[in-house]
Structure formats: structure tokens, C-alpha cells
Amino acid sequence: xxxxxxxxxxxxxxxxxxxxxxxxxxxxxxxxxxxxxxxxxxxxxxxxxxxxxxxxxxxxxxxxxxxxxxxxxxxxxxxxxxxxxxxxxxxxxxxxxxxxxxxxxxxxxxxx
Amino acid sequence: xxxxxxxxxxxxxxxxxxxxxxxxxxxxxxxxxxxxxxxxxxxxxxxxxxxxxxxxxxxxxxxxxxxxxxxxxxxxxxxxxxxxxxxxxxxxxxxxxxxxxxxxxxxxxxx
Numbered sequence: 768x769x770x771x772x773x774x775x776x777x778x779x780x781x782x783x784x785x786x787x788x789x790x791x792x793x794x795x796x797x798x799x800x801x802x803x804x805x806x807x808x809x810x811x812x813x814x815x816x817x818x819x820x821x822x823x824x825x826x827x828x829x830x831x832x833x834x835x836x837x838x839x840x841x842x843x844x845x846x847x848x849x850x851x852x853x854x855x856x857x858x859x860x861x862x863x864x865x866x867x868x869x870x871x872x873x874x875x876x877x878x879x
Numbered sequence: 880x881x882x883x884x885x886x887x888x889x890x891x892x893x894x895x896x897x898x899x900x901x902x903x904x905x906x907x908x909x910x911x912x913x914x915x916x917x918x919x920x921x922x923x924x925x926x927x928x929x930x931x932x933x934x935x936x937x938x939x940x941x942x943x944x945x946x947x948x949x950x951x952x953x954x955x956x957x958x959x960x961x962x963x964x965x966x967x968x969x970x971x972x973x974x975x976x977x978x979x980x981x982x983x984x985x986x987x988x989x990x
Contacts, residue, residue, distance in 0.1 A: 776919070798976060809969060809981040810922070855921065859976050865910050865929055866937065867979060871921035 769794050769860045773870030781878050786843040788873035790856035797859045799832055799839045800867065805852045813841075813854075846877050881906045883982035885970055891988045898957040900985050902970030908980075910973045911953035912937075913945065915966040916984075922969065928953055960989045 770793040780786050790799065798817045802810040814823055816832035816839060823830045829842045839858075843850055853872040860868070886901040902911065912927040914937075924937030926945040934945050942964060946954045957964055965988050971979040 773921075800978070802979075809984050810971075810979075812978040812980070815978065857922075857979075865927060865973070865976065866924060866935075867912075867973075868924075869914075869922040871919065 769858070769868045771856060771858050771868045771870040773856055773873055775873055776871065777874050777876070779876045779878060780846050782848060783845050786846050786850070786875055788841050788854050788856075788875075790839045790841075790858075790870050792837045792858050792860075792868075794860050795836050797836075799836075799856055799858045801830060801839075801841055802855045802857065802869075803852050804855065804872070808852075810855060843875075846875070848877050848879055851875060851877050881908075881972070881980040883970060883972055883980050885968075885982040885985050887985050888983060889986050889988075891990065892957075892960050893990050894961060896957075896960050896989075898960045898987065898989075900955040900957075900968055900970075900987070902953045902955070902982055904951055904953075904972040904980070906972065906980070907950065908972040908974050909950075910975070911947065912971040912973070912979065913943075913953065913955045914969045914971065915939070916969055917966050925955065960987075962989050965989045 772791045801813040804810045821832040827844045853874045855872045857867045857869040882905045913925040914922040928947040944956045968985045970982040973979045
């Protein structure tokens with residue numbers, strides 16, 4: 768079945784440093800979504816990418832979808848303590864399935 | 880705003896008990912999902928439903944069943960709870976391939 772790999776599993780950064788998490792799928796994705804889960808909370812949708820090579824920005828967050836639609840990345844510029852949490856990518860393979868396959872997440876810690 | 884509620888935030892049950900976890904959504908979404916979340920394993924799909932009385936197995940359906948008698952309600956059933964089912968259970972809803980909205984989760988402990 769479809770697998771979505773996400774690295775790194777953990778990342779500790781000093782406040783103000785940049786952060787990137789990477790997501791790779793074993794199959795071509797029809798779209799990819801990113802979620803953030805704060806400590807003690809539930810996953811909350813951040814963004815969805817659909818087109819090959821798509822780049823979207825949300826303030827300090829930049830999301831990319833690879834040309835082959837098999838990989839994606841989330842980059843945070845100048846991290847803040849409010850960025851703390853676990854970031855998940857999740858992809859749909861399409862083919863009539865509504866199943867979203869999640870990566871295992873990257874847990875970000877920000878040292879003030 | 881989409882609201883997804885789950886019947887309990889914390890639940891403690893004994894091995895062998897039958898456990899019901901309920902999820903209710905107020906946005907008329909067709910799709911509903913049950914995940915479990917364990918440290919280091921991320922979110923794993925147990926079952927999902929794309930319509931009333933319809934259900935599909937996810938990646939880890941063993942030991943679980945589901946029920947969807949009404950569009951807004953999706954129940955997860957542990958027929959005979961075991962200690963390896965101690966976990967955080969998350970319900971989610973969506974329209975087609977769009978955003979998934981998660982409930983607050985139920986932390987289940989099976990003793």
C-alpha cells in the first residue's frame with residue numbers, strides 16, 4: 768500500500784533559526800496536505816497542495832509540492848515558540864479512495 | 880466553523896470490556912474517519928465511512944468495528960478491549976478529498 772515517509776522525526780532549534788521537514792511518498796499523490804498538532808491538541812489543517820511544483824506561503828511557512836508529486840516540504844523561517852508542535856504531511860493517492868495516508872510527523876521543539 | 884465532538888476526553892476500561900467511542904459532526908460531511916495515534920507511529924487509519932451504513936477498512940481494523948446509522952454520527956467499537964488498544968483515538972470528517980477536521984480525541988487506557 769501507499770507509504771508516506773517524513774523526516775526528521777524530531778527537530779530542536781534555537782528560536783530564530785529556520786526549520787524544514789520533508790515528506791516522501793512511495794506513489795504519486797493527487798494532493799498533499801499539511802497539519803499541525805500542538806502539544807495536547809489535535810491535528811489542525813494548514814494547507815493543501817494539488818499542482819506539480821506548487822509553492823504556497825503562509826506568513827513564515829513555505830510549502831512545496833515536488834514536480835513528480837511524490838514529495839513535499841514545509842519550511843519555517845525564523846522559528847518562534849508558537850511554532851512548537853508536530854507537523855504531519857498526508858497524501859491522497861486518488862484512484863477513488865478517500866483514504867488519507869499520514870506521515871509519522873516531525874516534532875519541533877523551539878528553544879527560547 | 881466545523882465542530883467535531885467525541886464522547887469522552889479520557890476513558891479507562893478493563894481488559895475484555897466492550898468499549899464504544901462516539902463521534903458527532905455538525906457540518907453534514909459525507910466522510911468520517913477513525914484514527915489511532917501512538918508515539919512514534921503517527922496517525923493510523925482504523926476505519927472510514929463515506930456514507931451512512933457504508934464502511935471501509937483502513938490500515939489497522941483488527942479488533943475494531945464501526946457503525947454509522949446517521950450521517951452525523953460515527954461510532955468505533957472495541958468488542959473486547961485489550962491492553963494493546965490503549966491509545967489516543969481521533970475522529971475526523973471531510974468532504975471528498977478535502978480538509979480533514981479532527982475532534983479533540985479520546986485517550987483510552989485499557990487495564
